[in-house]
Amino acid sequence: LTPQDLEGLAPLYALGALDGDDLARFSEELQGSESLRALVREYRDATAALPLSLEPLAPSPAGKGRLLDSVATPAQRSAPVFTRVFWAAAALLLAVALLRSLSAPPELPGMDLRGDRPAPSARGRIVWRARSVELTLTGLPALPPGQVYQLWHVGPAPRPVPVALFSVDADGRAQAWATLKYAVEKGDGFAVTREPAGGSPTCTLPLFVVPAP
């Protein structure tokens, strides 16, 4: 691996996303390179932006009480209480948001979707909790190479807000999971368009999927 290759793998390693031969070779190189370890530290610190950017969720009073009871051992206190509580609160927000994003009870609020003119047989549903959404669609046409479907959140901003990119399988089915920039409010909608690979910052017409009436 060249130094450029290693630098390119550092962010994936910091996220825990490296696997296979890439992981084995990078781990080996990491042992002997202080500069590479420093780069990984920088990327790891950058990952803090992801949980801390989420909409905060307050813990239940009962859960907070149980937590404080469980750590009320004076001998363990080795740092200022304020610091610990502050970061604990930040981490608590992360964990709740994480669980919310990955746990999807069936009674979640959601919206039925239907295909528009370019994809009249498309049907589907999008469900959400806090700022996590899961999209399920069927009946979408396959796209030519170099194009992807893009999900948009319509309503919270003057222009549709890009949410996620996805493709369809051979049967025209698609699923996508994403984190919204804005919470879903009454009157909001979702739409799907066809965009160039990599997605677009602004929505391109025509709409393939729109909210069902």
Add this chain to the structure above:
Amino acid sequence: VLQGAFTRLWREAGRYEASGGSPRTWILSGIRNGAIDRLRRREALQPAATRSAGRAPGPPETPHAHEAHDPSAKERERLAGAVSDLPADQRQAVEMAYFEGLSQTQIAQRLGEPLGTVKTRVRLGMDRLRKALSAPSGGAP
């Protein structure tokens, strides 16, 4: 999950090493890893058809409840801006790795994109976040 993770962090605080990253990163990584491990174990025990059913309800949530008293609200706004400013494809790949614990290969499979494309998206996205976080915040926390 939360109680176990925080208790572990509290009791293992002495093991923190600055060479591995900031205290904030260390704590958040511990919580994230614990939550993902728990969910993976839970999914491994459940048939696919019932994975989304029967989950225990989480603690009551009150969005915005403490926002007015949160001293880090301004900083969070800055971080949220850095994340939301990422191009959609880069943000999606980075979030799939972080929040869902997916590997580069799993992300490529789910998105139906070549592995090299996923690597590039993650690298570009993380580069942007790293630069955004190293910039002055413009205000006291």
